[in-house]
Amino acid sequence: MTDLNETSERIIAPVPRITIQAFCETQESATLVESVGLDRRMNKAHIKVQMGGGAAAVEAYRHAPTPNVIVIETQGMKSRPLEYLDSLAEVCDEGTKVVVIGHVNDVALYRQFIQRGVSEYLMAPVRPIDLIQAISDLFTAPGAKPVGRTVAVVGAKGGVGVSTLAHNLAWTIAREQDTATVIADLDIAFGTASLNFNQDPPQGIAEAVFAPDRLDSILLDRLLSKCSDRLSLLAAPATLDRTTDLGEPAFDHLLDLLRAAVPCVVLDVPHQWTAWSRRLMISADEIIIVASPELAALRNTKNLLTLLKQNRPNDRKPRVILNGVGVPKRPEIALAEFAKSLDTTIGAAIPFDAALFGTAANNGQMIGEVQAGSKAAEIFSSLAASITGRAELKRARPNLFEPLLSRLARRKAS
Known part of the structure; x- marks a missing residue:
């Protein structure tokens, strides 16, 4: 595993003024997302954390607009992630990006996530710097000049x-x-x-x-x-x-x-x-x-x-x-x-x-x-x-x- 000194050498662009809503299944992931919100690179972003995973996300957006980024935690197939992602796709606004935090290292499942338009899949336990990097990268144009x-x-x-x-x-x-x-x-x-x-x-x-x-x-x-x-x-x-x-x-x-x-x-x-x-x-x-x-x-x-x-x-x-x-x-x-x-x-x-x-x-x-x-x-x-x-x-x-x-x-x- 890479140590903190090495990860902190990354040049991570500050996240723009966006809204992020996370739906977690474990308290550890909820605490992680809350700590990410305190990072200097997230100053402009507004973050809200809820429990309930994919089911809560689908229910939350049936009659409400979706944020710029939705973070969903899934503990594997027992959480029915594919079913909830399909339901979420029906209510998601255009341009909303989805980041999944998973607990299963399964290539086939990962491919199905990508096919459904998931922007990033992170394996738990996730370090704060990795989640920050993933969100920052979502708003960096492909081929853009690296930030100074x-x-x-x-x-x-x-x-x-x-x-x-x-x-x-x-x-x-x-x-x-x-x-x-x-x-x-x-x-x-x-x-x-x-x-x-x-x-x-x-x-x-x-x-x-x-x-x-x-x-x-x-x-x-x-x-x-x-x-x-x-x-x-x-x-x-x-x-x-x-x-x-x-x-x-x-x-x-x-x-x-x-x-x-x-x-x-x-x-x-x-x-x-x-x-x-x-x-x-x-x-x-x-x-x-x-x-x-x-x-x-x-x-x-x-x-x-x-x-x-x-x-x-x-x-x-x-x-x-x-x-x-x-x-x-x-x-x-x-x-x-x-x-x-x-x-x-x-x-x-x-x-x-x-x-x-x-x-x-x-x-x-x-x-x-x-x-x-x-x-x-x-x-x-x-x-x-x-x-x-x-x-x-x-x-x-x-x-x-x-x-x-x-x-x-x-x-x-x-």
Whole structure:
């Protein structure tokens, strides 16, 4: 069975604004569907769970319109699934999709389900992530371009180098992983992305956020500033002519457009706790928490991890990166002690190097441009490869020089 870390690496498109009604025969499946409704990818969907299986579904829709998706649990032929599916077909509205959760691994039964128009058949016990994937796939057009991954870079406290890490990470993904990437500077009033990339775009993220009704893929393309062939910047205006008291869904439409446009979106999230920043962080595909090796950052990181664990039960843990490690004469919490207190592993520890980072910031360059072989540049390269999945592919690649018989013998033994 695939573990949670592997399943959470899937890029699953958020489910659109639909209605889903489930008719379960066991309490376990009812609990499963209810838990799926709490997942970040199901925010727009409305889910209702009832007991009674296929019989209850048929009865419910005799005189009522059917929802976008019907989930029916069947415990085998004793539940008379084919009979109820035939009856349901007579009352179903056009376009309604049916997902069956079954307890019998029977190819012949599966074929009969498909012949009757069942969209998906899942074998119990079903993991939440598998049901989410199945529902999401129902609304993804065949041959459509895969949805992009969003990476939210957040700070455990102010001044820990979130923007520096986010900008270098985006640059490295675009350059070394040959992946089209957008870096979005979400600090509308004080953002530094335009300075760090030596850009002066006339427009940026403010136009996208303050006029959401006008925002479409054409306008978004005009708002993006080209940093390189593979890297684009959605810059912040860094002006104080208006406040940024934004509503909770302020960035939803923008992120939907960005995910549809490029494979990777790196979000430079400012250190402020608002409804929109919380929503944006919880809904991201990948989260990187940047911290410094001190007590306040440790406490805040622990609070963030607790919050994210509660709100992202079907996702991998956030990556924790320690930045500015080894400041002269500054007492610091040891790496092992920091990790032990959080009950997690530290993804990387970036050493303090005032000359290198100061030079890069003043020149509007990235670390890899100033000193490609530095420890920090190597960390950014490793992090970029891991986020895009290239590190795992590299580890999994077979040794081409290993004798064929040895490989076959090892495969047989396993």
